[in-house]
Amino acid sequence: MAIITLNPIQKPSLLLEADNIKPDVFAGKSLDEIKALHVFMGTDQLTLGEFFEVSGDSGATAADTKIVIDGDISRVKYIGMKMTAGEVVVNGSTDMYAGAWMQGGKLTVNGDVDAFSGLAMTGGELIVNGNAGNYLGAAYRGDWRGMRGGVIRVSGNGGSDIGTFMRGGEIIIGGDVDVHVGTHAEGGKIVVKGDAKSRVGGQMVKGEIYVFGDIEVMMPGYQYRKDVDLEVDGVSGRFALYEGDMGERHPKKKGVTIYGQLYMKY
């Protein structure tokens, strides 16, 4: 795999919109062509070369291209947005929309990601070795389709609104999460290894949520069904299964009503 390295050389005065930093765009381009790609700061259209030192080679296709960003890009948005293949590694933190609308490939952030990361993702892997902001794997405003495929793995804590309108894929949070987990979900799987505050599975139609720690306040529309022994993301244990949200509409399959499932680890 050919590797292109970006070294930040200038901190943008306002936030930088860099929707071109992804293997799909870099593949098959020379270093000069990559440096000439546009970035936006407010109304100004500038070039990638003004903010990053670019070295290495790009592969012929996105799948053969790996982008390594060495340094803090916590004021750069849209890293790996809509990427379909290849790899991006950020050795630092990024701003909003990391891996948003991602379709394939792998994006690793060795730091934190801000809000709206993995937004409406349909495939690929987003690995965050740090904390994630709000709206991880959620739907874009007004869309009824949140994350539909792929995997998001966060080692630290998540924010609020994880997996809103989620319809598929998997989100695993190593730490704690804020309010609203899987709100309006109609599929997919969310694993929270730490504690959750409240509003877990509110208005959920179907899908699965696993919480290893405590939920401070349960939604009133969840009913205890039974205890089950499971292995979830490499951890075995006994879980209490709740079904809900009883206030929400639910589909029927072969005459049986399908509910959202909330598993709480003992």
Place this chain on the structure above:
Amino acid sequence: MSKIVTDVVCPFCGTLCDDLEVSLSDDGKEILEVYNACAIGAAKFLHAQASDRITRPRRRQEDGTWKDISYDEAVDYTAKMFAESKKPLMYGWSSTNCEAQGVGSELGEVVGAVMDNTATVCHGSTLIAVQDVGVPGCTLGEIKNRADRVVFWGCNPAHAHPRHMSRYSIFPRGFFTGKGAKSRKMVVVDPRCTDTAKTADIHLQLEQGRDYELLSAIRVAFRGEKLPDVVAGIPKEKIYEVADTLKEGRFSVIFFGMGVTHSLGKNHNIDIAIAVTRDLNDYTKAAIMPMRGHYNVTGSGQVWGWQFGFPFCVDLTRGFARYNPGETSANDLLMRDEVDSFFSLGSDPGAHFPNESVKKIANLPSVCIDPHITPTTAVCKVHVPVAFVGIEVGGCAYRMDNVPIETRKVVDPPEGMLTDEEFLKKVLDRVREIKEA
């Protein structure tokens, strides 16, 4: 004999009362008395007459004192500020008419601004929820004539919209509500025992920040499913009772305010309140309505919705409209240092925004357009006083139920004062000159 102007529209709150009468001095220059308005509405009219009113633009000097400047100098400062900015924030747009909002939109497009209105700290979360799940709405007239179940959730009209209950929601005798308040059941949901709650038939004094859970529980109750013994501090029997009360009405309406839009969960609270309304429509007729605050914040959403497709948080920097509250919202932009100049018109962010945002405004090139001296003018570099819309100039405004009402001019503004619209037009012309040069 004083002159009486009738059918005057009150430019204060979203109730937009259109039955005011104003008595003027013989020469028609001075407002003597305001009839029919509530205390806050009347005070706005009388305040326009204040003897210490600022009538010319002012610019802050190095030492912090103000120096009077001409409107032309203010126009020039504002236009240059926009021309030199990469990402100006144009905020407010709620206490002005739709005509000024229209010119402001054009200006925002030309300079590539982010435009946000007071919904951002008020009913913006409502707009997000409406976009997510739709809204069963109606007009205040329908409520007056038909509603027999009225819910006030997280709002206190007795103080914030003083004539709302008497004109539309509780007391008036309508076509099918001939007994006035007696034909209606009033439910108030509020953690505090407000003056509105004191007049209610049922007051659900829920735990603070548990609105989402309580609304969810009402949905569970509608479906006849079982509930935990207590939800949000309310015993389940009470929740089943309220659910039945709402179901049994001929027309139920839910009014809601900032107690739900800006407490924990924000848009989700409204989202599920809309779901409650939708559920209710399986049994009876039901609608839901936000208690919009500023008299024309609704119009601002209408104008931008029509111009850009989004009602607030509109980012025009890239030449097309983008929208994502949380990113393109005024407070997020300010706190994250995403904007490089600040313009305010028809609002008072100095009073409404968190301190952290106001401090950022103080460090930016900034212009505030406001007839009054406010906490915002106190942190801005240039203050441009203008004529009062709805008192000294007419124009269109939208009531909280999205009904447009043409406001009336009652008196002339002090000599030589510009209106919002005139000032914005001058700035737009000047910006075009600078851009062409």
